Amino acid sequence: MKRTLGVCYYPEHWPEEQWAEDAARMADLGLTWVRIGEFAWKRMEPVEGQYDWGWLDRAIETLGAAGLQVVLGTPTATPPAWVVAKHPDMLPVDVEGRVRGYGSRRHYCFSHQGYLEECRRIVTQMAKRYGRNPAVAAWQTDNEYSCHDTVLSYSDAARAGFRDWLRGQFPGAGNDGDIDALNAAWGNVFWSMDYDDFDQIGLPNLTVTEVNPAHAHAFRRFSSDQVVAFNRAQVDIIRAHSEAPIAHNYMGRVTDFDHFAVGADLDIASWDSYPLGFLEDRSGASEDHIRAYARQGDPDFQAFHHDLYRAVGRGRWWVMEQQPGPVNWAPYNPSPLPGMVRLWTWEAFAHGAEAVCYFRWRQAPFAQEQMHAGLLRPDSAEAEAFGEAAEVMAELAEAPEVSVSQAPVALMFDYDADAAWAVQPHGAGLSYFGLVFDWYRACRKLGLSVDILPASARDFEGYQLVLVPGMMHMPDDLKTALHGAAGQVIVGPRSAARDAHFCIPTPLPPAWPGSDLAVSRVQSIRPDMPVSLEGGGHVVGYLEQIEGGGDVLLHSADGAPVAVRCGPRVTYMAGWGDDSAHMRLIEALVPDLEVAHMPEGVRRRAAGDVMFWFNYTTQDIEIEGETLPSSGVLRHPL
16 A cells, blocks of 8 residues: 655644645655544534535535545534533533533533533534545544543443443343342442442542442443543444545553544554653653653554554554644653654554654644744745655655554553552552553664554464453453464563452452462562562562462472463563563563564564664664665665
């Protein structure tokens, strides 16, 4: 498939007489895609029921006349003031019970049915008007679900919706649900928490001390389902009027709704890649690591999300927003090193992206994002990234097509497990995302390409290694499928540690088929007290005491088993290892993997018959007899 570039554009921000010039410059640069519309509800519908489509008609016509293809976004992430005035209770409520007010964006609660109807109305009007427009070649629903912590809303609408959702989870006679079944599943006998009726169930916030984890986990599942339903409502409307593919732009390290469930209704998964902002804001990296990569980004963070969203999109995925320069929202906002915008773009293509779109065309001279760089400066002169985008465009014209084939390693990612860890991390700073990402990074340090799989995957054919760390609830059919996999499998820690309603099951976890292995005790590890492993490496964060099982592959310096066989090709890892521990175990279990220990800050990715090399450091490095320049990319045939 041809790889293309695009840009995010806001015609409503600029004089109309400037649009044609902008479109011509975009076309001259070689761009294909222009995303518009996702924040323009007020311009589309200034007053309830009174629409102004003329400006948008002309903007789409201008872009189309220049040979550009439009990604049209639904504007539901920024409801105008009149919508909020009509539905004042649509505003989200935070965990402390505070209403989050109007004045920025994402100011709605997914559970508010009145707001959902407003969204259906504006999306219907858009889809009817532009669904057959030849210049509108793709759609985007809303913008960045969950950004600014807006999935979990503790509003009256959410409480009512949660109670109805629970009735559906515990069905009884009629529509009342079975409250006794809920009490039993949640263990509400503890602390005398039994309910007499679903209407007694509140939201899991503002309690005196910690809430029942089953209650909190159920609320997260409900909240995820609300996002899925909200997105599906828009998709169904667009599909009734348009055959163009539909995408949503997800975010980095946002896990509080099931992206696979949302993606099942879409044609394309996309995400918004801000390597420097994410390094500062959400990587969880040490201060030394952040300093070392402050102007390049983490060597694995973007790649992880590329692989994740390739899975969410079932092979079709884009970068909808690519950082082009300093951003405005992180604790610190440095400039990328020269060459990094090009590197980030090629890394996305190496992982299978169909398109990379830069955010944004021109830096805004006003409002909240005026410190966010674009391809152009506010005075329309070219910014630094413009030249790097032009360089990529020229390289795309010369480069062979990039394809992605099955990787040797599969890594399962489960949003429900992330919710479970968020409810019960058992140690400060511990998270499911962090555990999975550590395994991913270990693979990348060994030079391995990785496929990410959803928790629904049951076919592991062709993978030499399957990694399933930290999946708190593991259905029996998944255990059976993994037990029968032809490749090596590593599970744990905390795998199968809870049933579907957050109780510790018996037999004790992991209750692996044909094995007597059992986790008898668990502990979280202080950051300054890692547990040494015999032969090198450490357990950090989390360690389980285990009984039974087969051959011990890793043990602590005091002799306690840490990695143990529980099947012919299945190994249980009873601790959260550091990179050295994870790499040791991978190499020991799968000696046939074509590993290559990567130099610090260098990564590679196989793409069809080409191997891409990426240098995240500030030093030139020799790779296979060729110089890989700092902030540079090399392509070698396989």
